[in-house]
Amino acid sequence: MNFSYKLIKNGKLVNKCRTHSIRRFTKNLRTIRWRKSVLKVYLKVNYGKGFINEGLYENQKDLWAAFNAFVED
Numbered sequence: 001m002n003f004s005y006k007l008i009k010n011g012k013l014v015n016k017c018r019t020h021s022i023r024r025f026t027k028n029l030r031t032i033r034w035r036k037s038v039l040k041v042y043l044k045v046n047y048g049k050g051f052i053n054e055g056l057y058e059n060q061k062d063l064w065a066a067f068n069a070f071v072e073d
Helices: 022-030 060-070
Strands: 002-009 012-019 039-048 051-057
Touching: 002 022, 012 022, 022 060, 039 060, 051 060
Parallel strands: none
Antiparallel strands: 002 012, 002 039, 039 051
């Protein structure tokens, strides 16, 4: 399983992360400062062989809800 996100601010890519480790990925997601500015986060979880879940989120609550749904066992 591969995890990636792209942090978009004012239409420009500000930061991105791509990893296989769920622990490293969640640590990076927690560092996003939502209150500082208007942000969008593109979240993508790749399960292999063309199976993916992805979405664009504008708040922390929706991002974590989607992430938890994507990695549900």
